[in-house]
Amino acid sequence: MKSNPRSRAQRRRDTEHRLAHDIDIWVASASADGAPYLVPLSFDWDGEALLVSTPAGSPTGRNLAATRAVRLALGHTRDVSMIEGRVEVLEIDALPQERGDRFAARAGFDPRALATPYRWFHIFPRRIQAWREVDELPDRELMRDGRWLA
Amino acid sequence: MKSNPRSRAQRRRDTEHRLAHDIDIWVASASADGAPYLVPLSFDWDGEALLVSTPAGSPTGRNLAATRAVRLALGHTRDVSMIEGRVEVLEIDALPQERGDRFAARAGFDPRALATPYRWFHIFPRRIQAWREVDELPDRELMRDGRWLA
Numbered sequence: 001m002k003s004n005p006r007s008r009a010q011r012r013r014d015t016e017h018r019l020a021h022d023i024d025i026w027v028a029s030a031s032a033d034g035a036p037y038l039v040p041l042s043f044d045w046d047g048e049a050l051l052v053s054t055p056a057g058s059p060t061g062r063n064l065a066a067t068r069a070v071r072l073a074l075g076h077t078r079d080v081s082m083i084e085g086r087v088e089v090l091e092i093d094a095l096p097q098e099r100g101d102r103f104a105a106r107a108g109f110d111p112r113a114l115a116t117p118y119r120w121f122h123i124f125p126r127r128i129q130a131w132r133e134v135d136e137l138p139d140r141e142l143m144r145d146g147r148w149l150a
Numbered sequence: 151m152k153s154n155p156r157s158r159a160q161r162r163r164d165t166e167h168r169l170a171h172d173i174d175i176w177v178a179s180a181s182a183d184g185a186p187y188l189v190p191l192s193f194d195w196d197g198e199a200l201l202v203s204t205p206a207g208s209p210t211g212r213n214l215a216a217t218r219a220v221r222l223a224l225g226h227t228r229d230v231s232m233i234e235g236r237v238e239v240l241e242i243d244a245l246p247q248e249r250g251d252r253f254a255a256r257a258g259f260d261p262r263a264l265a266t267p268y269r270w271f272h273i274f275p276r277r278i279q280a281w282r283e284v285d286e287l288p289d290r291e292l293m294r295d296g297r298w299l300a
Contacts, residue, residue, distance in 0.1 A: 067184045
């Protein structure tokens with residue numbers, strides 16, 4: 001079943017809907033010397049940045065702290081929203097309590113309550129693309145340099 | 151709905167079923183200086199290696215050729231099979247024709263027929279993990295150093 005390619009505006013609405021409602025996101029990171037990593041994590045979105053939390057000593061935690069670069073995927077392989085972002089690292093006690101409570105409610109776990117040392121990672125989108133299949137490869141760029149194009 | 155954690159043997163069967171039948175896989179790579187990349191690609195599986203194809207000049211194509219390292223994800227965020235592999239790069243005319251035909255039939259596109267220069271990438275799994283939710287984090291390791299553990 002094929003539909004017409006979506007407009008950029010529609011893809012932005014679809015992407016923002018996912019940011020507001022999905023629970024998990026694919027998180028791709030890399031070590032400073034080029035070893036890729038990929039893992040699904042739960043996230044929250046406040047309209048400006050994604051918030052994730054993972055152990056400071058995990059591959060993702062170490063990579064994000066070292067490079068501050070991440071590439072994320074929402075959705076599934078034939079209906080994706082790809083997000084490249086700039087990462088800010090926060091110690092686990094450095095986030096306002098209500099923000100942490102909101103994350104815990106959405107994610108279903110509270111990284112502040114665990115024995116393993118976790119950190120928060122704020123991810124600010126700089127580039128966003130969205131496409132379903134080949135017919136949507138044109139106009140897949142929705143955000144560039146942190147600014148929405150539609 | 152929760153079920154009991156699957157055995158390693160069951161997770162291996164589930165992972166091999168996906169390798170044999172899924173069409174798309176998440177491909178995480180990195181540049182030599184630590185810029186992560188992530189994209190869904192179609193793949194084929196011959197029982198030993200995954201075969202993907204992407205333009206030689208694309209971020210994934212450049213990263214895989216430079217680092218020979220990749221991390222793959224099959225499935226969705228609450229039911230994943232993660233694969234770390236060693237990459238072999240083949241020029242587009244270096245694969246036996248029937249192997250390319252088989253890829254084209256499964257993937258729905260033939261990279262040998264395109265104007266953009268593509269390459270083949272053979273990915274040999276070295277480490278495989280599979281889990282659904284937190285209760286499956288123990289025993290998630292299914293392959294280590296290229297050998298199945300179950």
